[in-house]
Amino acid sequence: MARKxxxxxxxxxxxxxxxxxxxxxxVLSRKGFAGTRLTDVAEHAQLQAPAIYYYFKSRExxxxxxxxxxxxxxxxxxVEALDALPSDIRPxxxxxxxVEAHLRFVLVTSEYTTAATRNGGQLPxxxxxxxxxxxxxxxxxxxxxxxxxxxxxxxxxxxDAGATRMxxxxxxxxxxxxxxxxxxxxxxxxxxxxxxxxxxxSAPETTSGIIDTSPAKPARTRSPRRKKTVTA
Amino acid sequence: MARKxxxxxxxxxxxxxxxxxxxxxxVLSRKGFAGTRLTDVAEHAQLQAPAIYYYFKSRExxxxxxxxxxxxxxxxxxVEALDALPSDIRPxxxxxxxVEAHLRFVLVTSEYTTAATRNGGQLPxxxxxxxxxxxxxxxxxxxxxxxxxxxxxxxxxxxDAGATRMxxxxxxxxxxxxxxxxxxxxxxxxxxxxxxxxxxxSAPETTSGIIDTSPAKPARTRSPRRKKTVTA
Numbered sequence: 520m521a522r523k524x525x526x527x528x529x530x531x532x533x534x535x536x537x538x539x540x541x542x543x544x545x546v547l548s549r550k551g552f553a554g555t556r557l558t559d560v561a562e563h564a565q566l567q568a569p570a571i572y573y574y575f576k577s578r579e580x581x582x583x584x585x586x587x588x589x590x591x592x593x594x595x596x597x598v599e600a601l602d603a604l605p606s607d608i609r610p611x612x613x614x615x616x617x618v619e620a621h622l623r624f625v626l627v628t629s630e631y632t633t634a635a636t637r638n639g640g641q642l643p644x645x646x647x648x649x650x651x652x653x654x655x656x657x658x659x660x661x662x663x664x665x666x667x668x669x670x671x672x673x674x675x676x677x678x679d680a681g682a683t684r685m686x687x688x689x690x691x692x693x694x695x696x697x698x699x700x701x702x703x704x705x706x707x708x709x710x711x712x713x714x715x716x717x718x719x720x721s722a723p724e725t726t727s728g729i730i731d732t733s734p735a736k737p738a739r740t741r742s743p744r745r746k747k748t749v750t751a
Numbered sequence: 752m753a754r755k756x757x758x759x760x761x762x763x764x765x766x767x768x769x770x771x772x773x774x775x776x777x778v779l780s781r782k783g784f785a786g787t788r789l790t791d792v793a794e795h796a797q798l799q800a801p802a803i804y805y806y807f808k809s810r811e812x813x814x815x816x817x818x819x820x821x822x823x824x825x826x827x828x829x830v831e832a833l834d835a836l837p838s839d840i841r842p843x844x845x846x847x848x849x850v851e852a853h854l855r856f857v858l859v860t861s862e863y864t865t866a867a868t869r870n871g872g873q874l875p876x877x878x879x880x881x882x883x884x885x886x887x888x889x890x891x892x893x894x895x896x897x898x899x900x901x902x903x904x905x906x907x908x909x910x911d912a913g914a915t916r917m918x919x920x921x922x923x924x925x926x927x928x929x930x931x932x933x934x935x936x937x938x939x940x941x942x943x944x945x946x947x948x949x950x951x952x953s954a955p956e957t958t959s960g961i962i963d964t965s966p967a968k969p970a971r972t973r974s975p976r977r978k979k980t981v982t983a
Contacts, residue, residue: 551873554785637869640928641783675946682943685929686922693921696872703911711914714907719951 536574538564541630543585548633552641555582583646586638589631590653596624598660610668611721612729615713617664621691622709629695636692661688673725683720690715768806770796773862775817780865784873787814815878818870821863822885828856830892842900843953844961847945849896853923854941861927868924893920905957915952922947 542564547555557578561568575581600620601613608616625632639650665684668674674683691712698708713730721727774796779787789810793800807813832852833845840848857864871882897916900906906915923944930940945962953959 549873551783551785551870553783554873633872636928637872638783640865640869641781641786675950677942677946679935679939679943681934682930682940683947685925686944686947689925689928690918690922693917693925696868696921697917698914702913707911708914710909711911712918714909715915715918715947715951717951718907718953719947719949721950 539571539574540585543581544630544634547585547638548630552638579646586635586650587653589635590650590657593624594657597621610671611673611725612727614664614668615729618713618716619709622712625695626705632695673721675722687716771803771806772817775813776862776866779817779870780862784870811878818867818882819885821867822882822889825856826889829853842903843905843957844959846896846900847961850945850948851941854944857927858937864927905954906952907954919948
């Protein structure tokens, strides 16, 4: 019985910690590093401000955690989508899968993304290190995707690989600044982004197994192949 | 003589105002809306803080002006590049020219861009209106470019036009967060961005008159045609 009670409390505690992080991401994305006050975070989380100190030592520790958690989670989400792919899928399709996973993640957890996007350059140095380390780890995932595609001859040879990778990630990250559901469905945005990336980076003869890139039939909303990525 | 003196003073005053704006953009991009203090702006501009009030009524007016000026200038710069093109240039090449002009502008005036990027979502409502109006005017320039290219049948028909435009602009804007001269030349970045955009958005049979998109000869750094865009 005692064990059960503790586990219920642990889970309640984990949920409260999560609510504080979510609220901090919300406030940080709107007020910025200097303008984020614990009283606003507490109000948004429907808690008393001192309760936050049970979970985080300081305002700075909470902000650091928002940045780190945002970077960790998107990395885990994209890696999971890649790991779910069949092993014989071609490298270009791994990139298109990462495009979809990244895009869906930033749009549904947009508070963390906008918090990181808008404040990454505003953090004091001592709060940057952990966030930078997570970003680097995530960057390595993308670097490997591009290296593999280049090795398979699937990338246009005239592109600078590093710049290409960052331009693609930039296009995806920026969506949190303009996309909302009045613009259409996330599915439609994913298809447009995948089509641009496919056409933009792949060598002429490359084809995709997960999106239909044949010029003859541009409409591909009902392609049964799509399902693979959606569930990935 | 009096006129000459006044004109010299006017020009000195204009330079000082400009230096304050530049410094405010610098501080705003690093400290955020809530963290930007006039004393820091003054220190960066090598002025006494009260001198700022000769040019701007308040901290908020100065910040608003940084956001507005940044949006106005990039719009003017891109429009100028487009106006310099020959009248018979095809719509897709007008888009590629805008890609280059936007990219070069954000990278050389990156303080204004990062200030706007990071703080656009953090401004209080009463400071947003003028910035939003300028952004909309600039958005209209891009909208027209895409409408013309679509009308000419030069865009892939499966793309969502609005999403495509914003994904392209996002990729370009995001460069201020990662690009620096250790990554290579701006020229190389411009070529990579143009190549991705061209392949990503154009209909299969579309060719460009300003970049070489023939699959047979991917390396195009020395193409004499390039000069047209560089000087545009």
